[in-house]
Amino acid sequence: MQQSDFLKMVTPFQDKLYRMAKRLLVSREEAEDATQEVLLKLWSKKKTIGSYRNIEAFAMTMTKNFCLDRLKSKQAGNLKLVHSNYQEGGTSLQKQVEAVDSVDWVRKIMEELPEQQKMVLQLRDIEEYDYDEIAEMLEMKPTAVRVALSRARKAVREKLMEKHNYGIG
Amino acid sequence: MELDNIERLLEKYFEAKTTVAEEKVLRAYFSQEKVAAHLEVYRPMFGYFSQGKTEQFTKELPLKETSKGLFRRLYPWLSVAAVTVLMIGVYFGKKRYDQQQLEKEKAQYAYQETKKALSLLADNFSRGTEKVAYLNEFVEAKEKIYNKN
Numbered sequence: 001m002q003q004s005d006f007l008k009m010v011t012p013f014q015d016k017l018y019r020m021a022k023r024l025l026v027s028r029e030e031a032e033d034a035t036q037e038v039l040l041k042l043w044s045k046k047k048t049i050g051s052y053r054n055i056e057a058f059a060m061t062m063t064k065n066f067c068l069d070r071l072k073s074k075q076a077g078n079l080k081l082v083h084s085n086y087q088e089g090g091t092s093l094q095k096q097v098e099a100v101d102s103v104d105w106v107r108k109i110m111e112e113l114p115e116q117q118k119m120v121l122q123l124r125d126i127e128e129y130d131y132d133e134i135a136e137m138l139e140m141k142p143t144a145v146r147v148a149l150s151r152a153r154k155a156v157r158e159k160l161m162e163k164h165n166y167g168i169g
Numbered sequence: 170m171e172l173d174n175i176e177r178l179l180e181k182y183f184e185a186k187t188t189v190a191e192e193k194v195l196r197a198y199f200s201q202e203k204v205a206a207h208l209e210v211y212r213p214m215f216g217y218f219s220q221g222k223t224e225q226f227t228k229e230l231p232l233k234e235t236s237k238g239l240f241r242r243l244y245p246w247l248s249v250a251a252v253t254v255l256m257i258g259v260y261f262g263k264k265r266y267d268q269q270q271l272e273k274e275k276a277q278y279a280y281q282e283t284k285k286a287l288s289l290l291a292d293n294f295s296r297g298t299e300k301v302a303y304l305n306e307f308v309e310a311k312e313k314i315y316n317k318n
Contacts, residue, residue, distance in 0.1 A: 003232050006232065007230070007232075014226045015222075015224070015225045015226050017226070018224065018225070018226035019221065019222070019224055022224065032226065032227075032228040033228075035226050035228065036228050036230060039230055040230065040231075040232070043230075043232050102212070102213040102216075103213045103216045103217045103220070104217075105213055106213050106214050106216075106217035106218075107217060122221075124192075125192070125218040125221075126218050126221035126222060127222070128189050128192070128193075130189060146185040146186075147185070149185040150183060150184050150185035153182065153183050153185065154183055156214055157183065157210075157211070157214070160210055160211070160213060160214060161210055164209075164210045
């Protein structure tokens with residue numbers, strides 16, 4: 001497989017891998033490093049890549065595993081995740097700031113979810129994969145995916161309701 | 170009623186029973202200007218999901234076409250070369266050994282022949298001494314005669 005073929009194959013989903021990595025690792029730099037690492041690993045397997053039925057799902061599984069390992073080793077090393085790239089809604093218009101803020105809540109709410117729920121929500125509500133694909137990517141049963149997804153959505157709703165009722169923003 | 174439909178979809182949504190298409194309908198609904206007041210809570214959620222796809226991976230990929238070094242590429246051939254050298258060595262070694270063996274045999278043969286020749290010579294010499302013994306007899310007889318006189 002040539003470089004150009006590989007890039008052509010990877011381009012449709014590399015952003016998805018990156019967004020998944022960022023969902024888990026939060027920091028942009030770390031997510032970029034993780035995505036790069038995964039794609040390079042995929043490149044090193046280019047000879048056997050034809051035998052995988054669904055390369056996109058395979059790459060997503062690799063990303064998931066890589067990021068979870070990363071998180072685990074960080075926890076073990078007692079290191080704090082570095083994330084300095086919170087988006088700033090730096091506009092003077094009050095309304096826009098509010099809109100950005102309320103949307104940004106959701107990101108913050110998602111950050112507090114357990115990893116599995118984060119991933120399910122990311123793959124379904126943002127990337128719009130179907131349940132079978134998500135099940136393959138996360139190495140879960142489709143029913144387990146649905147359960148986790150329902151829980152994740154409800155958790156987000158609950159947090160949003162709290163904020164809404166307190167009238168923040 | 171559209172609102173009824175949205176409410177129904179929302180219910181299904183939180184039970185994770187909506188299809189991708191139905192979820193698209195929900196996102197479309199919450200992206201419009203007017204949203205029913207009691208559903209306003211959900212707007213940020215679907216708003217966030219709708220914009221979630223915008224981030225892109227921009228880092229460069231340092232792909233190397235020849236990721237293996239010269240040595241690693243040639244490594245499998247090393248054993249072939251080694252075996253070839255060994256075979257050649259055995260072949261010529263055997264040849265040389267045979268040659269040496271032949272030479273040794275020849276030397277042995279020459280030695281035996283020489284020995285034979287020498288023993289023949291020795292035999293003849295001893296025969297010569299016998300004849301000289303007769304001469305001694307003659308000398309003794311001559312002495313006797315001289316002494317009598």
